[in-house]
Amino acid sequence: MKKYLLLIWLLPIIVTAQQKPNIIYIMSDDHDANAISAYGSQLLATPHIDRLAKEGMLFKQAFVGNSICGPARATLLTGQHSHKNGMKDNRTRFDGTQITLPKLLQQYGYQTAIVGKWHLHTYPTGFDYWKILPGQGLYYQPRLISMTGDTNTYAGYATEVITKEAIDWLDKKRDDTKPFLLLLHHKAPHRYFFPSPKNIEAFRDKIFPEPATLYADTTGKGTAWKLQTMNILHDMKLSSDLKVDPAYLMDIPWMKPDSAEIAYYNSIFNRIPVTEREKIKKIYSIRGEILQQQKPKGNDLLKLKYQWYMQDYLASAASVDESVGEILNYLDSTGLANNTMVVYTSDQGFYLGQNGWFDKRWMYDVSMRTPLIIRWPGKIKAGSSNHTMVQNIDYAPTFLDMAGIPVPASMQGLSLQPLLIQQKTTWNRKSLYYHFYEYKADHTVLQHLGVRTERYKLIYFYTVNEWQLFDLLKDPSEQHNLIQNKAYSGILADMKKELLRLRDQYDDHEVAGELK
Ligand code: SGN
Numbered sequence: 001m002k003k004y005l006l007l008i009w010l011l012p013i014i015v016t017a018q019q020k021p022n023i024i025y026i027m028s029d030d031h032d033a034n035a036i037s038a039y040g041s042q043l044l045a046t047p048h049i050d051r052l053a054k055e056g057m058l059f060k061q062a063f064v065g066n067s068i069c070g071p072a073r074a075t076l077l078t079g080q081h082s083h084k085n086g087m088k089d090n091r092t093r094f095d096g097t098q099i100t101l102p103k104l105l106q107q108y109g110y111q112t113a114i115v116g117k118w119h120l121h122t123y124p125t126g127f128d129y130w131k132i133l134p135g136q137g138l139y140y141q142p143r144l145i146s147m148t149g150d151t152n153t154y155a156g157y158a159t160e161v162i163t164k165e166a167i168d169w170l171d172k173k174r175d176d177t178k179p180f181l182l183l184l185h186h187k188a189p190h191r192y193f194f195p196s197p198k199n200i201e202a203f204r205d206k207i208f209p210e211p212a213t214l215y216a217d218t219t220g221k222g223t224a225w226k227l228q229t230m231n232i233l234h235d236m237k238l239s240s241d242l243k244v245d246p247a248y249l250m251d252i253p254w255m256k257p258d259s260a261e262i263a264y265y266n267s268i269f270n271r272i273p274v275t276e277r278e279k280i281k282k283i284y285s286i287r288g289e290i291l292q293q294q295k296p297k298g299n300d301l302l303k304l305k306y307q308w309y310m311q312d313y314l315a316s317a318a319s320v321d322e323s324v325g326e327i328l329n330y331l332d333s334t335g336l337a338n339n340t341m342v343v344y345t346s347d348q349g350f351y352l353g354q355n356g357w358f359d360k361r362w363m364y365d366v367s368m369r370t371p372l373i374i375r376w377p378g379k380i381k382a383g384s385s386n387h388t389m390v391q392n393i394d395y396a397p398t399f400l401d402m403a404g405i406p407v408p409a410s411m412q413g414l415s416l417q418p419l420l421i422q423q424k425t426t427w428n429r430k431s432l433y434y435h436f437y438e439y440k441a442d443h444t445v446l447q448h449l450g451v452r453t454e455r456y457k458l459i460y461f462y463t464v465n466e467w468q469l470f471d472l473l474k475d476p477s478e479q480h481n482l483i484q485n486k487a488y489s490g491i492l493a494d495m496k497k498e499l500l501r502l503r504d505q506y507d508d509h510e511v512a513g514e515l516k
Pocket residue numbers: 029030068069070090119136190191192359360442443
């Protein structure tokens with residue numbers, strides 16, 4: 001017994017003796033893999049994120065367990081699915097008394113910091129340093145809350161401000177005798193997708209390829225699809241999302257913004273310093289002129305909205321890529337690069353026009369999948385990629401494991417270490433669990449849960465008792481629900497069994513329709 005106690009007491013010291021990597025975890029908000037050239041994007045060149053992939057490992061099948069902001073962040077901290085850490089939707093307050101990744105790293109001698117988006121409604125715990133955006137944060141002249149609880153306004157553009165603050169911590173504020181964890185969390189390219197003055201012009205004349213299902217008729221595809229309000233044509237706003245001056249729209253009845261949208265438009269533009277504001281308004285005036293001239297409807301309007309959406313979203317994402325470049329340069333110039341594991345990811349995937357949609361939430365691959373690239377020179381093979389299904393519950397166990405720290409049993413994920421270091425391509429997990437809760441909220445996506453294997457996906461919208469089954473090999477864009485297809489009845493039975501097994505394994509016993 002005494003020996004055992006001594007071991008527990010000595011464990012942190014023994015582990016400390018090993019070389020521990022610094023960890024910089026860069027997470028953007030709503031940056032889909034289809035907008036990263038390392039993932040083969042036709043939409044955006046991201047040279048700096050691509051550099052990470054060239055020097056590290058790119059995961060082709062990284063997924064989240066609940067495709068929405070706050071819950072994804074809580075999963076990163078706890079290594080648990082939402083029902084376990086309590087953060088099921090964006091409205092919940094995260095319980096910061098839980099065991100978390102930064103707290104465990106601290107116990108083993110790490111310094112921990114978070115800069116940027118937090119979105120968990122309580123102040124960070126387990127961090128030696130934090131500076132966070134309140135709520136969703138703002139693109140121009142963002143406010144940041146510091147550890148004293150004071151909120152200050154910072155001149156400039158959010159992505160650049162957050163990068164500067166992160167580098168300031170790395171350079172001047174941290175204790176350089178300790179290994180560190182830095183979570184650098186961007187707001188961009190989250191809605192309302194406002195680019196930096198630097199990048200607006202470069203994108204405004206580009207024409208982007210349209211996804212095959214942009215004009216798809218989604219009626220007749222069930223209750224869940226019928227209820228959603230994430231349609232670019234109907235739900236994306238011309239003034240508040242796409243920056244069309246309301247003055248151009250007041251005499252076009254089907255485009256006329258309401259007073260709330262006008263107020264929103266004014267509030268976002270009023271944050272831009274006057275000198276730049278007029279210039280930016282002028283750049284965007286072309287959109288208003290086109291609408292005035294053409295007075296488009298239906299698909300003609302959708303066509304324009306899609307292009308403008310892409311111009312703004314991609315220009316906002318371009319700044320995130322520049323931020324990654326700055327961090328990599330900083331690591332090079334300080335000699336920190338070799339012993340620093342750098343991760344790039346997003347809190348989830350994002351619809352870029354597929355099914356005519358924007359936003360996320362669904363268990364479909366577009367929003368369930370997220371980019372994930374990890375570099376650790378000399379440890380992770382440069383230019384490698386991995387096709388194994390991994391999930392965001394795995395991140396915390398991975399970072400602990402890579403630092404030689406025991407992973408607590410309460411964490412539900414698996415360490416990616418065998419994939420990263422030994423380059424294994426299979427491991428002890430054949431399926432992923434998913435559960436989305438946030439209803440009724442923006443974009444009106446119904447609660448659902450499900451299971452994904454390499455080949456199939458079963459989804460259950462339990463409040464309306466609606467099931468969907470997809471064959472991902474034959475139908476990767478998940479357009480053909482096979483639930484009534486007799487040829488798949490055996491697969492369906494297996495998938496239902498697997499879903500129940502996962503619910504037991506992850507200890508999710510919340511009432512969900514007819515699922516027991
Ligand atoms: C805001 C957005 C929504 C978005 C949610 C959640 N509306 O409410 O479009 O789905 O955030 O996003 S906006 O008009 O305020 O932009 S999340 O990334 O925080 O989960």
